[in-house]
Amino acid sequence: LGRIKIFVLKLSNHPRWNDPKDQRLSPCTLSSFLLYWVLLAVLTLPRSVHCRTYKLGVVGPWACDPLFAKALPKAAAQLAVDRIRKDSSLDLGTRFDYVILNEDCQTSKALSAFLRFSELATGFVGPTNSGYCDAASFLGKNWDRVIFSWACVNHELDDTSSHPTFVRTLPSPTRVLLSVMKYFRWAHVAIISSDQDIWVDTAGKLAAALRSQGLPVGAVLSMGREPKTVRQALRKIREVDKLLIIMCMHSVLIGGEEQGQLLEAAHDLQMTEGGIVFVPYDALLYSLPYKNTPYPVLVNNSKLQKAYDAVLTITMDSKQLSFRQALQESVRRRELETSIKPEQVSPLFGTIYNAVYLVAKALDNNRKHRAWSSGANIAKYSRNVEFNGFNQRIWTDRQGLVHSDYVILDMDGNGNELHCSHVLDLGADLMRFTGRAIHYPNGDAPRSDPACWFNRGRICNGGKVAPVSLGIVLGALISIVLAYFIRRRVIQLRLVRGPNKILLTMDDVTFINPQLSKKKLSFEDSRIGDGRMSFSEARSAKSAALSSSLKSLTPATYENSNVAIYEGDWVWLKKFPYGDFRRIKPGTTAVFELMKDLRQENVNLFLGFFYDCGLLAIVTEFCTRGSLQDLLSNQDVKLDWMFKSSLLLDLIKGMKYLHHRDYVHGRLKSRNCVVDGRFVLKVTDYGYMEVVEAQRVPLAEPKVEDFLWTAPEILRKLNPFHNGTKKGDVYSFSIIMQEVVVRGPPYCMFDLTVEDIIQKVKKPPPVFRPNINPDHAPPECIQLMRHCWTEVPERRYNFEEIFDQVTGLHWGDGSLPPAPLPPPFFRSVSESLKLGNTVEPEHFDQVSLYFSDIVGFTTISANSEPIEVVDLLNDLYTLFDAVLDNHDVYKVETIGDAYMVASGLPTRNGNRHTAEIANMSLDILSAVGTFKMRHMPDVPVRIRIGLHSGPCVAGVVGLTMPRYCLFGDTVTTASRMESSGFPYRIQVNQSTVKILQDLNEGYRLQLRGRAELKGKAIEETYWLVGKDGFTKPLPVPPQYKPG
Structure with a gap:
């Protein structure tokens, strides 16, 4: 605009622009002079002249339905637009116009046409077909176009958050009907419609709306034009106890032939002689004239006249002028064509007029609020407006x-x-x-229903007699009780059978003779007393075990042992010495299922619950090195700072995981931290208090020394043993940290009794905590410890923060435990690493992975010297490595007894990767069948193998001590295939099976069945049992029994 003004100034020879050098803009001609005045006139035009046109689309079946066409939508819209333009109170800020848009009488075609209407109109009045009102509203929301409709039934459309651009131009038909039905207490309804889509869909929407209000809507039927179909529909309605029949079709008073047929058929079936009321639905959508208005259709048909006595018409009121009088007045004023005859026009004319005028009022209101003319804003400002409609307010x-x-x-x-x-x-x-009573046929008014039907939130028996209601209630109660006992039985079966079995019995475990240890394992020595089989005790049991091999272990009784064998591994039973154990309570079962889901390397695995012979015990993994307290007190074990920091980091990881899963330990101490054969620390006894409370087990009085790890704010409570908190766990960790740092009991640097220490901690000032010599640990470690035992719980770190602190610190010379040695890399990776460059990760579309481990390795380690375990793994992996040399495979890594191999990377080999892995697996399994341990030659080494094929990403992680790692769901699934397998078995996933079958090389597969993979869905898996031409002997696997 500024540039145009400058241009005009130049044309006008303004002194400022009278530049003799610029001869191109000199107004020396008549044409330039005229151009000047034209531009000036354009700039001075009113703003409204430049505004865009707001075009309103009036949507309806005007072309396919002659009765809707009788509403004269074009004349109605034009009349409204003309009056809007003349209304001086309206300031729309835009030119207002309309366009008539025809929708098809079939709902699907009507919706398809509506999709194209966005290009033709800025807003819409319609649709008339309620069958696609939801879709139209969502489209309007997407287009940001307002939808004004009189015909939509769905009450969900009134939710402005989901339908911000939808507006009703009439009260909801459901709302009007409910008010009338509530007044007369007519709750039982049937709905019948003509076979046109527009009315069938309306009937369905209306039924859903009434049912959502709790009303008993019975039959919802449609009828054809044949008299036979009309009678069939009425007979179905008559079979049911109905008071109100809503007719979704054109009213007979405006030319609806279907409604005339329906009423005449109802008269023939004696359904109009009292007790039933017929209501025309379409009259709700307009103002039907009635004052001094005769309807010839009732005079010319005596049967219809008598039948109409059973009809109640609900329609919009017109206080001053009836619809026909208002139409005659418009014709008289020359606002409409004089050829229009009011008696031939549908009253829907007025509804269309009112809708168009409401849009104009909304635009005016929107402009007054200076809002952007979006669909949502126009809908918003359609509220709180008032205007004179065609013939009503x-x-x-x-x-x-x-x-x-x-x-x-x-x-x-x-x-x-x-x-x-x-x-x-x-x-x-x-x-x-009004004073004029309703005339019912034969004076037989419909009976009233109970008022409870119209009270939201109440259950209504529909007026049935008390014995029937009582029978229904009793039947429901019996069904609930039966369902409870059936569900309880199903849960019990699930607990003792199948892969998710939690409850163990004498049939599942074999107790190990307590003579294997130096002293008898009793309740005082068990973890109930927070004791644990120590490292030295486990070692002393080894000689007895080896003398007769694992199979010759003499079974002990549950009364004198806490150690047992379950599925080939040693387990620990934490017994509850007191309580009624005649049954497992439902709350206890829920706790078990939650504990079963806890899986983390530094959390001792919960295996189940032993419940037999009146004994209740928690079953967990047995850790051969005993508790952390045992390890710290064993002077034969050398603990440098690197070793200590590794143990502390394991403890932090375990507690971080438990707190992340919203588990509060509440009893954390060094006796509840156990160490396995690989010197990995694991947190145990989690969930103990939850089990005690759920099973209502009485607890033995705790020893006073058990409170050395308890936070001061918990000590001050009446029952500190039952009031664990996350901040209290952090305090307990700091005391354990002191034990590890000084390698001594809590507060060992003070010459005080336990009772005195607890009293000093409990009742400051001064604040009493352990005194750590700075020579025992790096200053960062001591600072972290003090931060965790601070007196104010809110100032203590959480385990997330502790983990971040520890992983970010370098404690002394060692920091964290060293990373494992890198595997041998292929040449390209080695060269890049030598140059100090990073290696870009690479995606492989299809590879095959192998996982295996040794079944019962924990038990073997517990009965072996560390050097013997090293020799075992070295001999076994040397054997495996020799097998790998004969196949196109790549050894990824070994972690403990786990062995991982891949084929198809780093060098791709087409589909051969699956065959190479399968052939290698058979060779390895054959070799293991004859493998002997040096120190335990009579004990077989049983491995389980899992295979899976799929995509993965491979890359080198780190520059110092780098590792070539694989990532992706394929790695996880392959690991699950191994862990869910069985000894001497090769478990194969469906993806691998498909490739093996496509290769058609004679691989023999057996269907295992549906197996549950941890963290995955239940899938069908297979056993790889051989191959055509493979003649090497394979070890015989143990018999597998499903369930």
Whole structure:
């Protein structure tokens, strides 16, 4: 605009622009002079001249339905637009116009056409077909176009958060019907419609809306045009106890032939002789004239006249002028063509007029609030407006609800006029009786239903007699009780059978003779007393075990042992010495299922619950090195700072995981931290208090020394043993940290009794904590310890912060435990690493992975010297490595007894990767069948193997001590295939099976069945049992019994 003004100044020879050098813009000609005045006139035009046109699309089946066409939508919209333009109170800020948009009478085609209407209109009045109102509203939301509709039924459309661009131009038909039904207490409803889509869909939506209000809507039927189909529909309705029949079709009073057929058929079936009321639905959508308005259709058909005595018409009221009088007035004013005859026009004309005018009022309101003319804003500002409709007053409230009075019209069965009996004021929710009673056929008014049908939130028996209701209630109670016992039985079976078995019995475990240890394992020595089989005790049991091999272990009784063998591994039973163990309570079962889901390297694995012979015990993995307290007190074990920091980091990881899963330990101490054969620390006794509370087991009085690890704020409570908190766990960790740092009991640097220490901690000032010599640990470690035992719980770190602190510190010379040695890399990776460069990760579309481990390795380690375990793994992996040399495979890594191999990377080999892995697995399994341990030659080494094929990403992690690692779901699934397998078995996933079958090289596979993979869905897996031409002997696997 600024550039145009400058241009005009130049053209006008303004002194500022009178530049003799610029001859191109000199106004020396008449044409330049004229151009100047034209541009000036354009700039001075009013703003409204430049505004865009707001074009309103009036949507309806105007072309396919002659009765809808009788509403004269073009004339109605034009009349409204003409009056809007003349209304001086309206300032729309835009040119207002309309376009008539035809929708098909079939819902699907109507919706398809509506999709194209976005290019033709800025806003819409419609749709008329309620079958696609939801879709139209969502489309309007997406287009940001407002939707004004009188025909939509769904109450969900009133939710402005989901439908911000939808507006009703009439009160909801459901709302009007509910008000009338509530007044007369008519709850039982049937709905019948013509076979046109527009009315069938309306009937379905109306039924859903009434049912959502708790009303017993029975039959919802549609009828054809044949008299036979009409009678069939009415007979179905008559079979059910119905008081109100809503007719979704064109009213017979405006030319609807289907409704005339329906009423005449109802008369023939004696359904119009009292007790049943018929209500025309379409009259709710307009103002049907009734004052001094005869309807010839009732005079010319005596049967229909008598049948119409059973009809109550609910329609919009017109206080001053009826629809026909208002139409005649418009014709008289020359606003409409003089050829229009009011008696031939559908009253829907007025509804269309009112809708268009409401849009204009919304635009005016939107402009007054200086809001952007978006669909949502126009819908928002359609609220709280009032205007004179075509022949009645229309207003909306602050919630957007449209208000207008309705009347109930009746006839006496003899005349041809309708009379008003009641007026419904929706704004006040009030029904007023006009003094003229409703004339029911034969004086037989429909019976009233119980008022409870209209009280939301109450259950209504529908007026049935008390014994029937009592029988229904008793039947429901019996069903609930039976369902409870059946569910309880199913849960019990699931606990003792299948892969998710939690409850163990004497049939599942074999107790190890307590003679294997130096002293008898009793309740005082068990973890109930927070004791643990020590490292030295486990070592002393070894000689007895080896003398007769694992199979010759003499079974002990549950009364004198806490150690047992379960599925080939040693387990520890933490017994509950007191309580009633006749049954497992439901709350205890829920706790078990939650504990079973805890899987983390530094959390001692919960295996189940032993429940047999009146004994209750928690079953966990047995850790051969005993508790952390045992390890710290064993002077034969050398603990440098690197070793100590590794133990502390394991403890932090375990507690971090438990707190992340919202588990509060509450009893954390060094006796509840156990160490396995690989010197990995694991947190145990988690969930103990939850089991105690769920099973209601009485606890033995705790020893006073057990409170050395308890936080001061918990000590001050009445029952500190039952009040664990996450901050209390952090305090307990700091005391354990002191034990590890000084390698001594809590507060060992003070010459005080346990009772005195606890009293000093419990009742400051001064604050009493361990005194650590700075020579025992790096200053960062001591600072972290002090931060964790601070007196104010809120100032203590959580385990997330502790982990971040520890991994970010370098404690002394060692820091964290060293990383494992890197595997041998292929040449390209080696060269890059030598140059100090990073190696870009690479995606492989298809590889095959092998995982294996030794079944019972924990038990073997517990009965072996460390050097013997090293020799075992070295001999076994040397054997495996020799097998690998004969196949196109790549050894990824070994972790403990786990062995991982891949094929198809780093060098791709097409589909051969699956065959190479399968052939290698068979060779390894054959070699293991004859393998002997040097120190235990009579004990077989049993491995389980898992294979899986799929995509993965491979790359080198780190520059110092780098490792070539594989990532992706394929790695996880392959590991799960191994861990869910069985000894001397090769378990194969379906993806691998498909490739092996495509290769057609004679691999023999057996269906295992459906196996549950941890963290995965239940899948069908297979056993690889051989190959055509493979003649090497394979070890015989143990028999597998499903379940």
